[in-house]
Amino acid sequence: MNVKFVLRGLILALPAAVVLTLIGFSLMRVVGPPPDPTPLPPTILAPRGRPPAGPVGFQEWARYRGADYRLVGSGFLIRLNDGQTVGVTTAHSLSIGNPGQPLQQIAFGVAGETGFLAEFDTLLGQPGHARRGEDMTVDYVLLQLDRSIDTSFMLTPDPRGAPQPGERVWLINGQTSAKSDRRMQAGTVQSVSHTAMWVLMDRSFYPGLASGSPFVSQHTGQVVGMLIAGSVRGRRLLLGAHPIDSIVRLAESAERSFTIEGYRR
Secondary structure: OOOOOOOOOOHHHOOHHHHHHHHOOOOOOOOOOOOOOOOOOOOOOOOOOOOOOOOOOEEEEEEEOOOOOEEEEEEEEEEOOOOOEEEEEOOOOOOOOOOOOOEEEEEEEOOOOOOOOEEEOEEEOOOOOOOOOOOHHHOOEEEEOOOOOOHHHEEOEOOOOOOOOOOEEEEEOOOOOOOOOOOEEEEEEEEEOOOOEEEEEOOOOOOOOOOOOEEEEOOOOOEEEEEEEEEEEOOEEEEEEEEHHHHHHHHHHOOOEEEOOOOOO
């Protein structure tokens, strides 16, 4: 099932009860933990780093047999310790292994620019699946990049594996132009576990197709998670993410690759 990360443009102006009714079968299918009082800013021992200078959150495009590319979500690139570059996106944005609708290629592009930055036809390891509970780590697709690419488009995984409660982060929305002042949306980490991190955003905004976008620590400048889902809390957005530690472990432990079109579950 291709579960979309969709919000209607008017929901942020509606009462919460109406919002729940409108999106009860998409964004709010599983409600995350309620936003407790925001944790105090933590002591972070990791070295400070700079925020990404260029575009590092991308639009995700999918091409199924007999059809043109269509926009389905967002994604990003990470560079592992061994130098390998891996494309990262969500499972719920794609239909993989369906013989009735064969997926042939996935591409990343920079919002507002023509052409693609990278095209993928190979999966790195087994793909995940759309999450149906609060475990965000089941929802992922890792993509093998078979050509070199400028490092300015890549993110470095935060070696801590996840942010700390109370830490400030940016969501780098793959659907927003790198020239837009809304490219980086700020939020505060509410909670972190092995299976999910939850971030309360400073401002409400339309997150349509943003699922798959990276969260970056404002302290280290490194990627700490991938946006998977969210819920509305009053006039605020509480967003759930797949922690980067899990993504890195999945990539490093992948024993084989699969062609996207030939993969069958």
